[in-house]
Amino acid sequence: MKLAIVHDWLNQIGGAEDVLVELHRLYPHAPIFTSIYAPDKMPAFMRSWDIRTNWLDRLPGIHDHHQPYLPFYPLGFAQTDLSACDLVISNKSGFCHGVHIRPGTPHICYCLTPTRYVWMPDAYLEREGRGRLLSLGLRPLLAWLRRWDYAAAQRVTHFVAISTAIRDRIRRYYHRDSRLIFPPVDTERFRPNGKRPEPFFFSLGRLIPYKRVDLAVRACNKLGAKLLVAGSGRDRAALEALAGPTVEFLGRVSDAEAEDLMARCQAFLFPGLEDFGITPLQAQAAGRPVIAYGAGGALDTVIPGVTGELFYEQTVDALADVIARFDPDRYDPAACRANARRFSIPRFHREFSTLVEDVLAGREPPSLYLR
Numbered sequence: 001m002k003l004a005i006v007h008d009w010l011n012q013i014g015g016a017e018d019v020l021v022e023l024h025r026l027y028p029h030a031p032i033f034t035s036i037y038a039p040d041k042m043p044a045f046m047r048s049w050d051i052r053t054n055w056l057d058r059l060p061g062i063h064d065h066h067q068p069y070l071p072f073y074p075l076g077f078a079q080t081d082l083s084a085c086d087l088v089i090s091n092k093s094g095f096c097h098g099v100h101i102r103p104g105t106p107h108i109c110y111c112l113t114p115t116r117y118v119w120m121p122d123a124y125l126e127r128e129g130r131g132r133l134l135s136l137g138l139r140p141l142l143a144w145l146r147r148w149d150y151a152a153a154q155r156v157t158h159f160v161a162i163s164t165a166i167r168d169r170i171r172r173y174y175h176r177d178s179r180l181i182f183p184p185v186d187t188e189r190f191r192p193n194g195k196r197p198e199p200f201f202f203s204l205g206r207l208i209p210y211k212r213v214d215l216a217v218r219a220c221n222k223l224g225a226k227l228l229v230a231g232s233g234r235d236r237a238a239l240e241a242l243a244g245p246t247v248e249f250l251g252r253v254s255d256a257e258a259e260d261l262m263a264r265c266q267a268f269l270f271p272g273l274e275d276f277g278i279t280p281l282q283a284q285a286a287g288r289p290v291i292a293y294g295a296g297g298a299l300d301t302v303i304p305g306v307t308g309e310l311f312y313e314q315t316v317d318a319l320a321d322v323i324a325r326f327d328p329d330r331y332d333p334a335a336c337r338a339n340a341r342r343f344s345i346p347r348f349h350r351e352f353s354t355l356v357e358d359v360l361a362g363r364e365p366p367s368l369y370l371r
Contacts, residue, residue: 001360003030004085008073008094010051011038011063015183015278016112020091022184022345023110024049026353027089033099035076038063054080070117071141074098074148087360090156098152106359109156110181110352113166113275114173118145150174158359159367160352163276163297177368179355182300184348185281187340189255192287192333193263200226201291201323202265204258204279205272207233212293212314215271217242219320227269228261262286266328267308270298271319277301280308285340287333291322301343307336 005027007020024032031050036057039047056062056076062069073095082088083102090097093112101107121142150173153159159178161167170178203216213229220227221244229239230250240249253261262268268283268290276297280290284307292298294310302308309326311318341347358364 001086002084003027003087003089004082005030005032006077006080006082006088006090006092006096006099007032007034008092008096009036009066010034010046011036011041011066013042015276016091016093017042018278019110019112019183022348023089023091023352026349026356030089033080033082034096035073036062036066070094071145074145074152087356089356095149095152097156098148101155106158107156108158108160108355108359109153110160110162111166111170111178112162114153114169115145115149118142118149119169119173154369157366158355158364160355163300165296165299166275171370175370177370179367181348181351181355182343183276183278184345185278185285185340185343187281187285187337187344190259190262190282190285190340192337193260195264197266197288197328198264200228200265201267201269202228202230202261202283203269204230204253204261207231207235207239209235211235211272213239213271214242215314215316215319216269217247218316219323220244220247222316222320223324225323228265230258230261258282259286262288267291267326269319269323271314273314274298281340281343284308284336287336289328289331289336291319291326293319301339303339305330307331307339 005023031052033052035054037051037053054076056072059069077095077098080099082099085105088101088107090109092109094115097109153174153176159170159176160181161170161178162183167178167180170176203213205211207213216227217239224246227247228250230253232252262283263286265288268288270280270290270292273293273296280292280298280301283290290302290308292302292310293314294312302310304310309322311322355364
């Protein structure tokens with residue numbers, strides 16, 4: 001059997017690359033087809049992989065600034081010929097599901113999200129800190145990209161969504177049904193410390209606009225609650241200017257420091273909207289509850305009253321109200337950890353490999369077309 005894995009780009013590390021690592025572990029002999037590959041920006045262990053790029057990899061400056069070239073990605077992947085393959089797995093948030101495949105060949109698309117800047121341009125530009133006027137100027141191009149992206153999605157035989165929120169988007173934008181398989185989370189890295197939580201809240205992640213760390217800072221200012229913020233990003237100076245005396249910025253922290261802080265905090269704050277979101281599960285694996293915005297992936301990963309609480313308006317007052325009523329003694333660390341382990345790496349391996357076996361044996365019907 002000739003199996004190929006397709007990935008959008010390899011010049012940055014994120015959740016998509018975590019998934020790719022696990023797909024490679026499942027199918028180590030499958031070549032990985034992608035648009036660009038910057039070895040100096042990626043983990044050293046990837047240099048032993050069979051990674052094959054297309055002509056986009058030769059464009060000037062693309063390894064450092066791939067966003068300006070986004071309109072060219074459909075062409076690059078459309079010219080990636082995988083017609084000799086017996087099975088294709090695409091790990092998609094952009095256009096990699098548009099590779100050329102022989103008709104009738106099974107194509108499993110692990111959909112991280114329908115292409116965000118094509119289907120939700122205003123939200124994407126706001127997320128990236130860019131203005132809405134740019135979105136208006138791109139409307140003709142976006143219309144063409146939507147048509148291409150939609151047509152490519154109709155050629156996928158089996159869609160898999162990473163969360164119920166993404167499953168809804170696949171239905172809305174591609175008119176396709178999908179199976180749900182949650183992404184792999186290294187839940188064994190984080191563990192409870194067996195001690196009572198300390199009186200501080202914790203935030204960990206990139207300090208960029210859509211993470212909405214500003215809500216956590218303002219809410220803790222309002223209540224005089226202690227907040228430790230780990231991470232860096234372009235919003236750090238602005239967030240520090242907002243912070244009162246009970247908010248402390250730690251900058252980048254080591255893995256060991258992150259694990260320690262997760263286990264010691266009374267709760268992890270997660271005020272942004274994410275397609276899935278790994279850090280809330282890391283906190284629960286450490287036995288700590290999560291206070292999260294009640295949308296996106298948090299609806300799958302946080303159980304209100306058991307492993308944390310949700311707030312349903314993305315405002316300072318809504319978050320502050322939950323923090324003010326929060327009692328860390330209500331939450332059982334064992335229950336938090338048990339919930340996190342539902343999203344473990346072995347569970348992902350088991351569910352995804354079973355899907356592949358069923359597809360190859362003809363036991364898994366193609367994803368439904370929804371009109």
